[in-house]
Amino acid sequence: MTKILIPYYSAYGHIYTMAQAVAKGVEKVEGSTAKLVKIPEIEVAKQALSTQEYYVKAQAVQNDVPEATLDDLDWADGIIWGVSSRYGLMPAQMKQFLDSAGGKWMTGALEGKPTAVFNSTGSIHGGQESAILTTAISLLHFGMIFVGLPYGENQEQLTADGIGGSPYGASTVAGPDGSLIPNERELLMAERLGSRVARIAKALKSEK
Numbered sequence: 562m563t564k565i566l567i568p569y570y571s572a573y574g575h576i577y578t579m580a581q582a583v584a585k586g587v588e589k590v591e592g593s594t595a596k597l598v599k600i601p602e603i604e605v606a607k608q609a610l611s612t613q614e615y616y617v618k619a620q621a622v623q624n625d626v627p628e629a630t631l632d633d634l635d636w637a638d639g640i641i642w643g644v645s646s647r648y649g650l651m652p653a654q655m656k657q658f659l660d661s662a663g664g665k666w667m668t669g670a671l672e673g674k675p676t677a678v679f680n681s682t683g684s685i686h687g688g689q690e691s692a693i694l695t696t697a698i699s700l701l702h703f704g705m706i707f708v709g710l711p712y713g714e715n716q717e718q719l720t721a722d723g724i725g726g727s728p729y730g731a732s733t734v735a736g737p738d739g740s741l742i743p744n745e746r747e748l749l750m751a752e753r754l755g756s757r758v759a760r761i762a763k764a765l766k767s768e769k
């Protein structure tokens with residue numbers, strides 16, 4: 562069985578919806594299984610956001626998703642990270658989790674595992690590419706093999722419409738007020754990203 566972990570942080574639910582599409586893509590690859598885990602909330606954000614009805618509702622929907630642990634990283638043959646943009650970068654929640662994984666970096670536990678990133682922003686030019694590419698820097702420090710989302714498999718990218726998706730990874734535009742939901746084309750690209758990582762993880766595993 563090829564095991565693909567999908568650790569994500571989603572304050573308002575868009576990344577969670579994308580994560581489900583990524584998982585669907587993983588499971589389309591024969592012999593692959595996907596596990597969704599949410600990155601733990603940080604105290605300062607909990608205090609700031611728990612008064613927002615929209616945040617509370619989105620968290621309730623994710624109640625049954627287990628929290629990510631460092632052991633999950635060992636379990637996985639491939640890891641696809643769900644990272645929304647915070648000032649053009651990954652959220653502090655995700656950075657804190659990665660920082661807590663220093664032991665995995667030291668032992669090289671993640672070296673050679675394929676990895677990818679999907680994203681959500683408020684606005685079209687709010688930093689989808691910057692958040693994905695800067696997250697890739699950390700993943701390369703862990704020795705992971707970064708997997709993108711090629712045009713050849715994702716013709717939806719060849720558009721001037723205000724949708725997500727780039728050669729760097731799948732993404733969605735949530736809208737400045739968060740009122741948009743991931744559209745069909747964005748979900749399809751997220752699915753294909755899941756399949757691509759699963760296929761690569763399966764091939765790498767068979768070589769061991």
Ligand SMILES: Cc1cc2nc3c(=O)[nH]c(=O)nc-3n(C[C@H](O)[C@H](O)[C@H](O)COP(=O)(O)O)c2cc1C
Pocket residue numbers: 570571572573574575576577645646647648649650680681682683684685686687688735739
């Ligand atoms: C502190 C903070 C910083 C943000 N920074 C950006 C940003 O740089 N660019 C952008 O387009 N959206 C930004 N947003 C909007 C989020 O990216 C958007 O709410 C998120 O993609 C929605 O995903 P979620 O529903 O999974 O939380 C920011 C939101 C917050 C709360």
